[in-house]
Amino acid sequence: MNAVTLNRRGLLRSGAAAAVALSIPVALPARGLARNGDALTAYLRIAQDGAITLITPATEMGQGTHTAHAMLVADELGVPLSAIRTIRVGQPSEPMRRPPGEQSTGGSTGTRAWVARLRTAAAQAREVLTEAAARRMNVPVAELKCQDGAIVHAASDRSIPIGSLVREAALLPLPEKPALRPAGELRIVGRPTPRLDIPAKVTGRAVFGMDVKVPGMLYACARLAPVYRAELDGFDRASLDRIDGIVDVVPLPRGVAVVAENSWAAIRGAEAIAIRFKPTPHDTLDxxxxxxxxxxxxxxxxxxxxxxxxxxxxxxxxxxxxxxxxxxxxxLAHACMETDNATAQVTAEGVTVWAPTQHQDWALAEAARAAGVDPSKVTIHTTLLGGGFGRRYASEVVGQAVTVAKAVGRPVKLFWRREDEFAQGYxxxxxxxxxxxxxxxxxxxxxxxxxxxxxxxxxxxxxxxxxxxxxxxxxxxxxxxxxxxxxxxxxxxxxxxxxxxxxxxxxxxxxxxxxxxxxxxxxxxxxxxxxxxxxxxxxxxxxxxxxxxxxxxxxxxxxxxxxxxxxxxxxxxxxxxxxxxxxxxxxxxxxxxxxxxxxxxxxxxxxxxxxxxxxxxxxxxxxxxxxxxxxxxxxxxxxxxxxxxxxxxxxxxxxxxxxxxxxxxxxxxxxxxxxxxxxxxxxxxxxxxxxxxxxxxxxxxxxxxxxxxx
The missing domain is CATH 3.30.365.10 (Aldehyde oxidase/xanthine dehydrogenase, molybdopterin binding domain)
Incomplete structure (x- = not known):
């Protein structure tokens, strides 16, 4: 399958064109990156042409966290910001987790929780790249500097692009406590910098949860109870017979998912279905x-x-x-512009989920529970979010999408209507x-x-x-x-x-x-x-x-x-x-x-x-x-x-x-x-x-x- 890819291009800064891509692949290792090939740390990959992939722990929901992470890494490593071509959210794993031991973005921690770790990772990469260059040039490490994407030996007027050093550097042990650049050497951090995600958003190329498409995908629209915590009592499948494109109706906690060949049929079905809910003790509360x-x-x-x-x-x-x-x-409702949604695919090999989530570990656990598989069989791909505000910590929609995908045997994008977001949201x-x-x-x-x-x-x-x-x-x-x-x-x-x-x-x-x-x-x-x-x-x-x-x-x-x-x-x-x-x-x-x-x-x-x-x-x-x-x-x-x-x-x-x-x-x-x-x-x-x-x-x-x- 092809990757769902967002390319951010056309960003102009200081007269230089920068290109950045947010890649959301269909298949990636379910856990952290090993140090081999172009992977220097759990957060960085460097290609032979010097293009850098940043694997970030944090969700981008409009707060500019991915740009901040790129700035920290570029400055510490010694490369222009334009060298960071791809940014993607990593899989739940120890390098991606913050206290209390979870991968999540909230509490105003998207940047501050990761400053030390990302700078350290970039400094580690810089030091092994410098060591590799010292060995190749046969000069002392102290005579070298990493700047503008190359290791420079000023005394001999020689330089080596970092991309050509990656294979050698990946074989060297990472220093546990690399020296961080002093504040006086920082050229990017602390200065106004255009957001890397804006061009793709204003041109409509950004990939949010609702934008994900998987070959053979069906659409499921949730129809949930109007009363808080009311449970499903039953529904009439025949009430949908006159709507073309309906594939199935799958029961959910507090409602159903109407599955169809397209989103419009799914929405029409969710609005038309004859459905009953059990009474609750608070049916008269105001x-x-x-x-x-x-x-x-x-x-x-x-x-x-x-x-x-x-x-x-x-x-x-x-x-x-x-x-x-x-x-x-x-x-108060969160009232995110993008309603709750997730796309899921369940196969014999495992479960793959694409979701606009603030909490990757909770999303993974919910997917594993719904599919009845070990968490190691689940892969979570985090898209951009059309609003978070804490709401996207909740992962029940991921479980719903997996439940429906498993029931119908095809990939499914499940989404909530605005009415259900207000009625049964948080x-x-x-x-x-x-x-x-x-x-x-x-x-x-x-x-x-x-x-x-x-x-x-x-x-x-x-x-x-x-x-x-x-x-x-x-x-x-x-x-x-x-x-x-x-x-x-x-x-x-x-x-x-x-x-x-x-x-x-x-x-x-x-x-x-x-x-x-x-x-x-x-x-x-x-x-x-x-x-x-x-x-x-x-x-x-x-x-x-x-x-x-x-x-x-x-x-x-x-x-x-x-x-x-x-x-x-x-x-x-x-x-x-x-x-x-x-x-x-x-x-x-x-x-x-x-x-x-x-x-x-x-x-x-x-x-x-x-x-x-x-x-x-x-x-x-x-x-x-x-x-x-x-x-x-x-x-x-x-x-x-x-x-x-x-x-x-x-x-x-x-x-x-x-x-x-x-x-x-x-x-x-x-x-x-x-x-x-x-x-x-x-x-x-x-x-x-x-x-x-x-x-x-x-x-x-x-x-x-x-x-x-x-």
């Missing part, structure tokens, strides 16, 4: 009832304590002034929080109690993350570990389960906790008669790094300077995924609803590979967080989601998107995440600006639920 349960749980004595410093109850009793408020956020859980603050006579914060209640994020995603006391750490994330000095401080959580399936969503617990904490601190600042920015400065006075981030956002936004009539500013600060982020939103509220005109972002993520990608991720995070705040919500009625498509789940339109200014602080303090930290501060920054403009406090999202049009 959002109002779940909200009431969560709010009632705030008064429970049984709770999981995350942090308890000082006697916060006594401080609250004796405070000169107290502030208390309850905040609430809804379930959500960021709904949550409420009650916060209480104690102020002394001078308006200083001397005590803070944060209590959240709602479903667990990780109970289904990663059950072993639940702590022995029952705490889901995500429900207090970025609050319990905040850099703010609150005085006496308690953070705890009460678990309130509901029927929807909960999952990680971009920035996970910090996404709702940013809104809770930063909106409430704004309330406290006003109650204390203080400027919200200055109030936060006092809470961070001990932390120079955090102050610089907060001050940068305020200064660049012109905090305190006059604005046009009807406009106001709001500020928020949040730390997540090892990075510090502050945002200032400039907002107006008028007849056409809430309008966010400008957002200024300051981020300290420590070290940086590609500044362009960092800024793009901040802009994307702000946009997604703002979209969720303005109008996104999954609401329940009769045990099912009321939202079934984008007509009832509005995504931020481009004409409503604000100008986003990103200011990246290069502190050099390690590697922080980039993909998620821009999300948490935007909702409170906008909410605080709305209060500054109107005097109305926003304590529930989305804004449409508060009657504010967008």
């Amino acid at each position: 959002s109002a009832a779940l909200s009431q349960r969560m709010i009632a749980a705030l008064d429970q004595e049984t709770r999981a304590i995350a942090k308890n410093e000082g006697d916060v109850e006594a401080v609250l009793r004796n405070a000169a002034k107290t502030v208390e408020a309850v905040y609430e956020v809804p379930y 959500y960021r859980p709904a949550q409420v929080a009650r916060m209480r603050a104690a102020l002394d006579a001078d308006g200083r914060l001397i005590g803070f109690w944060f209590r959240a209640a709602g479903p667990s994020t990780v109970a289904e995603f990663r059950p072993n993350a639940i702590q022995p006391n029952g705490l889901d750490p995500q429900q207090v994330a970025s609050v319990a570990d905040s850099r703010y000095r609150f005085g006496a401080f308690r953070a705890d959580w009460v678990r309130v389960d509901g029927p929807p399936r909960n999952w990680i969503w971009r920035s996970v617990g910090a996404s709702q906790n940013g809104f809770f904490l930063e909106s409430f601190l704004d309330e406290v600042a006003h109650a204390a008669g203080q400027d919200p920015y200055r109030f936060r400065r006092e809470l961070l006075a001990h932390d120079a790094r955090a102050l610089k981030v907060l001050d940068t956002a305020a200064e660049k936004a012109g905090w305190g300077s006059p604005l046009p009539a009807g406009r106001a500013r709001g500020i928020a600060y949040m730390e997540s995924y090892g990075s510090l982020c502050a945002e200032v939103a400039e907002v107006s509220v008028g007849a056409d609803g809430v309008r966010v005109h400008r957002v200024v972002v300051a981020l300290d993520c420590g070290d940086i590979v590609n500044p362009d990608a960092v800024e793009a991720q901040l802009m994307g995070g702000v946009t997604q967080g703002l979209s969720a705040m303005l109008g996104e919500a999954i609401t329940l009625k009769n045990g099912a989601a009321e939202q079934r498509n984008f007509d009832t789940y509005p995504i931020l339109r481009i004409d409503r998107a604000p100008k986003v200014e990103a200011h990246v602080i290069r502190s050099g303090q390690g590697w922080g995440g980039v993909g998620e930290p821009g999300v948490p501060p935007i909702a409170p920054a906008v909410a605080n600006a709305i209060f500054a403009a109107t005097g109305r406090r926003i304590r529930r999202l989305p804004l449409t639920a508060e009657g504010l049009g967008v």
Whole structure:
């Protein structure tokens, strides 16, 4: 079979044309690469013409990770970026795994988790190539340098292209601790670099999961239950007799897959099939009832304590002034543009899967389970993703595709309809929080109690993350570990389960906790008669790094300077995924609803590979967080989601998107995440600006639920 190949061509940089290919072969070794031929390390292959194949551990889902990996390798090895011609995701194996021992991309780790390993691999390759050249030239290694794709001996004006040294270098032992290039020698890392995947995406040549085609492939469209966790009761195959191209109907958990010769017939069949589902205990549940349960749980004595410093109850009793408020956020869908899908082929030799996955190990395990084979018989090919946001960690669609392919005896591409994505997908859980603050006579914060209640994020995603006391750490994330000095401080959580399936969503617990904490601190600042920015400065006075981030956002936004009539500013600060982020939103509220005109972002993520990608991720995070705040919500009625498509789940339109200014602080303090930290501060920054403009406090999202049009 032929490879499904994406060639990225036409990228122009510094006047030189670079060509990069993303290759997704039909057949590759199921495990890591041995060192032989052109394979110098588990991550690098170098052809005789000097073309380099990068085998990356990470999934590319629009965050620019593959470009960052290529930059790290090219710089450390000593080749131009254009030498890296092919990038593909490796098979699940030890070189491809990160803690806790799995191949996955999430938690803003796509770049930072691999900097050391990829640089080391490139340095190892450079050293054995240099050693091979030294032997061929009969000169000391110390007299050689690897630069511009060749090993150069300046004293004799000789050079050898690295491609011609690969066979000899592959026979040499890899050094365990190769010397990494000092920062002064890096020519690519840290400089703005065009994304390598963009040309193919804008010309339509990029290969996403939906683009995979295998000879003899059938198409299967899932039809799933509208009610959460409802099981299949039966279906009428004869209801599809009038649709041409139908091949079979295969039962699935919570539904069926309609198999056809083409995708349109499969979709028509999924929509037309007469199907029945078993009743569930929550067939009458709605959002109002779940909200009431969560709010009632705030008064429970049984709770999981995350942090308890000082006697916060006594401080609250004796405070000169107290502030208390309850905040609430809804379930959120991931709403990826590409719906869930996977292509599978099951033969006597094994199972091959093509999938847009964030978790290769889970996809492999699910495929092996569905096929009833040993995991060593499964090969996973990772395509580009049309959106991830945590949703593509889930691998059930891989199991469904394998189940159907095994049943019909042919390769199958299985996909979900948008309606099923909303009905039976995973959500960021709904949550409420009650916060209480104690102020002394001078308006200083001397005590803070944060209590959240709602479903667990990780109970289904990663059950072993639940702590022995029952705490889901995500429900207090970025609050319990905040850099703010609150005085006496308690953070705890009460678990309130509901029927929807909960999952990680971009920035996970910090996404709702940013809104809770930063909106409430704004309330406290006003109650204390203080400027919200200055109030936060006092809470961070001990932390120079955090102050610089907060001050940068305020200064660049012109905090305190006059604005046009009807406009106001709001500020928020949040730390997540090892990075510090502050945002200032400039907002107006008028007849056409809430309008966010400008957002200024300051981020300290420590070290940086590609500044362009960092800024793009901040802009994307702000946009997604703002979209969720303005109008996104999954609401329940009769045990099912009321939202079934984008007509009832509005995504931020481009004409409503604000100008986003990103200011990246290069502190050099390690590697922080980039993909998620821009999300948490935007909702409170906008909410605080709305209060500054109107005097109305926003304590529930989305804004449409508060009657504010967008």
